[in-house]
Amino acid sequence: MSSYTHVIVGLDLSSESKQIMEKAKFLAESSNAKLSVAHIIEPLLFTYGGDIPMDISSIQDQIHTQAKIDLQKIGDEFGIEQENQHISIGQPATELHELAAKEKADLIIVGSHGRHGLSLILGSTSNSVLHGSHCDVLAVRVNQG
Amino acid sequence: MSSYTHVIVGLDLSSESKQIMEKAKFLAESSNAKLSVAHIIEPLLFTYGGDIPMDISSIQDQIHTQAKIDLQKIGDEFGIEQENQHISIGQPATELHELAAKEKADLIIVGSHGRHGLSLILGSTSNSVLHGSHCDVLAVRVNQG
Numbered sequence: 001m002s003s004y005t006h007v008i009v010g011l012d013l014s015s016e017s018k019q020i021m022e023k024a025k026f027l028a029e030s031s032n033a034k035l036s037v038a039h040i041i042e043p044l045l046f047t048y049g050g051d052i053p054m055d056i057s058s059i060q061d062q063i064h065t066q067a068k069i070d071l072q073k074i075g076d077e078f079g080i081e082q083e084n085q086h087i088s089i090g091q092p093a094t095e096l097h098e099l100a101a102k103e104k105a106d107l108i109i110v111g112s113h114g115r116h117g118l119s120l121i122l123g124s125t126s127n128s129v130l131h132g133s134h135c136d137v138l139a140v141r142v143n144q145g
Numbered sequence: 146m147s148s149y150t151h152v153i154v155g156l157d158l159s160s161e162s163k164q165i166m167e168k169a170k171f172l173a174e175s176s177n178a179k180l181s182v183a184h185i186i187e188p189l190l191f192t193y194g195g196d197i198p199m200d201i202s203s204i205q206d207q208i209h210t211q212a213k214i215d216l217q218k219i220g221d222e223f224g225i226e227q228e229n230q231h232i233s234i235g236q237p238a239t240e241l242h243e244l245a246a247k248e249k250a251d252l253i254i255v256g257s258h259g260r261h262g263l264s265l266i267l268g269s270t271s272n273s274v275l276h277g278s279h280c281d282v283l284a285v286r287v288n289q290g
Contacts (some may be wrong), residue, residue, distance in 0.1 A: 002171035023281070026147035030175035062289075136168070137257075138283045 003031035004136075006087075009098045011039050013070045016142035020111045021078050023140050027107070033140040036084040038099055039071050040092040064089075100135055112139040147275045148176035149281075153231075155274070156184050161287040165256045166223050168285050172252070181229040183244055184216050185237040209234075216266040238274045245280055255282040268269045 009024045011017045021037070028035040041063055044056045067087055075085045088095045100108050154169045156162045166182075173180040186208055189201045212232055220230045233240045245253050255274055274282055 002167040022147040027172075027175075063176070134286065136283060136285050138281060140281050141279065 004028070004033040004107045005031070006034045006036065006103060006105040007031070007107045007109060008036045008038055008096070008100055008103060009109045010040065010092065010111075011074065012069060012072070012111065013038045013074070014111075016075055016111055018077075019142045020109060020140045021074060023108045025078055027109070027138075033107075034084070035078070036078055036086060036103060037071060037075060037078075037080055038086040038096060039067050040095045041067055041087065041089045042092065043089055044046055051102070060089075097133055099118070100133065106135045107138060108133060108135060109140060111142045149158060149173070149178040149252045150176070151179045151181065151242070151248060151250040152176070152252045152254060153181045153183055153245055153248060154254045155237065155256075156182055156216070156219065158184055158212060158219075158258065159256075161183055161256055162219055163222075164287045165254060165285045167217060170223055172254070172283075178252075179229070180223055180225055181231060181248060181250070182216060182220060182223075183231040183233070183241060184212050185240040186232065186234045187237065188234055195233060203204045205234075230250055242278055245278070246252070251280045253278060254283045254285060256287045 002008055004027070007024055007028045009020060011020065024035060027033075041060075044060055044063075064087065070087050071087060072082070074080075075082065088099070096108055096110075099105070149172070151174045154165060156165065169180060172178075186205075189205055189208075204280070209232065216230050216232060220227065231244055233244070241253055241255075244250070253274060254289060259276075
């Protein structure tokens with residue numbers, strides 16, 4: 001098989017997400033493939049450590065709610081049905097792999113800009129999107145605004 | 146621009162090259178893009194060190210000649226004209242970047258299978274195909290025969 005059947009785009013919901021989506025939509029349409037979007041929220045405990053005594057569950061909820069709104073906005077713009085909009089919490093590469101495997105995706109698309117974007121692909125080798133992926137990975141170079 | 150204009154495929158000329166080429170050809174045709182192939186020969190001095198007193202220039206020549214034959218075979222099979230078949234000697238990621246920049250390519254495709262394939266993409270961060278690339282990079286997961 002030289003074309004794709006299901007393309008999953010991992011988005012950080014930054015302003016560059018649109019550039020990535022435009023390319024993803026083109027590629028999915030070329031292959032007549034299903035297009036899904038995913039946003040992975042990294043757990044706050046991981047990000048800020050657990051030594052600050054505060055209730056983070058409400059912040060986590062707010063982040064989740066905002067992400068859902070932002071992802072839906074992109075979904076609406078690019079004609080992606082709600083059932084193909086995924087949000088999960090965890091380590092981005094791991095979550096993307098699991099989602100891709102569960103959804104039988106054959107192409108994962110992620111953005112890449114400088115160090116931040118690269119970390120999603122490269123990360124530590126064992127956690128990178130590429131490593132451990134059983135499908136193709138496209139890194140779309142985004143121009144920072 | 147959501148489609149591509151010039152796709153360069155970096156091939157190691159192994160038996161998996163055909164799988165990568167089939168995908169590359171499909172993507173290039175979808176975008177109505179030019180398709181080029183490249184094989185980078187790593188210098189023998191780098192690979193084996195320089196402490197063995199032997200004339201390596203003839204070996205290097207033989208490798209170059211064989212690579213040219215193999216690349217041309219693939220080129221013929223996928224309808225790629227000789228002027229779009231590139232062979233150079235150096236560090237694969239660096240050479241691919243330079244070629245992509247020179248040829249104004251907007252997508253580099255490389256194969257990825259286990260550690261060997263990954264090293265081309267990941268390598269050390271500074272030497273990876275992704276790092277330092279000004280265009281998109283697609284890692285095609287190949288099934289080893």
